[in-house]
Amino acid sequence: MYKITERTVLSEREIEFWIIAPRVAAKAQPGQFVILQVDQFGERIPLTVCETDEASGQIRVIFQVIGKSTAELKHLNAGDELQDVVGPLGKPTEIKNYGTVLVVGGGVGIAVLYPVIRGLKQAGNHVITILGAKTKDLVILREECAMYSDELILVTDDGSLGQKGLVTDAMKAVFAREEINQAWAIGPGIMMRYCTDVATKAEVPIYVSLNPIMIDGTGMCGCCRVLVNDQIKFACVDGPEFLGDQVDWDGFIQRMHQYHPEEEEAYQAYQEKQVQLNG
Secondary structure (H helix, E strand, O other): OOEEEEEEEOOOOEEEEEEOOOHHHHHOOOOEEEEEEOOOEEEEEEOOEEEEEEOOOOOEEEEEEEOOHHHHHHHOOOOEEEEEEEEEOOOOOOOOOOOEEEEEEEEEEEHHHHHHHHHHHHOOOOEEEEEEEHHHHOOOHHHHHHHHEEEEEEOOOOOOOOEEOOOHHHHHHHHHHHHOOOOOOOOOHHHHHHHHHHHHHHHEEEEEEEEOOOOOOOOOOOOOEEEEEEEEEHHHOOOOEHHHHHHHHHHHHHHHHHOOHHHHHHHHHHHHHHHHOOO
């Protein structure tokens, strides 16, 4: 069993766990993820490894409560144990010295981006980071990202932190004044799509991290298939990172919304059950 050693509430719907998983901690690299299972009846939940502590055999994950399974995960506390932690899965980010890089994170995607920022800085890159969210409470890991960024730009939709506007506005400003050799964008699908449009117009290659529905994490089930460069790829084994201008964004976003009605129904039923149990 995999014990949760620390639990931190980052915002109303974003939770951080440190979990004892020695084998994962010893091997995980930036960009890779694990699949968690609360119990033997639980859904398999893919989460990026935000940080590792090999000495203590622990991994750090951050997740957003968006449905029944992540709501169940939220109710676990330090000392509780998970049924499974499988990983590390996926291909690591290609970390090397590119020169000047631009990395853009939105919402809970910042947790995915953070190890990439750290790896790129440690490889000798000049790192410009843009973090964005709807409001300041949702811009997580600001201090950690600042530690490994030569420049940190904060953007919120409501102007409660940093610049008011969208991350794409900040991207355009950076491209106008800097020569960028490589870019990354990690966040909601629609954000990554528009970031790809901005980077492509500036003739800067950009990687995105795709997070479609996953089950087994080995490519056997086929649930995480995406169309990249007109070829079917499986995000769990061929990704999760792909060049943004090669992604079929219409198909990806449509698949991401495929089960929203069922997810909402299951979440509401779970919430009603919790009210009954705690009433």
